[in-house]
Amino acid sequence: FRSNSKDLKQDFANVEKCTEIIRIPFEAKPNETVRISMNVLEDYNIRITCRTESGKVSVKSTSDKISELV
Numbered sequence: 001f002r003s004n005s006k007d008l009k010q011d012f013a014n015v016e017k018c019t020e021i022i023r024i025p026f027e028a029k030p031n032e033t034v035r036i037s038m039n040v041l042e043d044y045n046i047r048i049t050c051r052t053e054s055g056k057v058s059v060k061s062t063s064d065k066i067s068e069l070v
């Protein structure tokens with residue numbers, strides 16, 4: 001979920017106080033094994049790394065522009 005403000009004291013466990021769900025797509029072949037890691041950064045953004053078994057690595061972050069994520 002993405003909050004509707006940058007107030008760090010916000011109650012993020014309360015879904016009603018958030019504005020949207022971010023679905024970040026990654027590409028992989030059907031039935032290909034992938035390894036996903038999610039890291040919460042100091043600025044509270046989340047960096048997601050997707051590694052496919054074929055060696056392709058994609059990194060996206062909740063701080064990226066929405067147009068770059070989808």
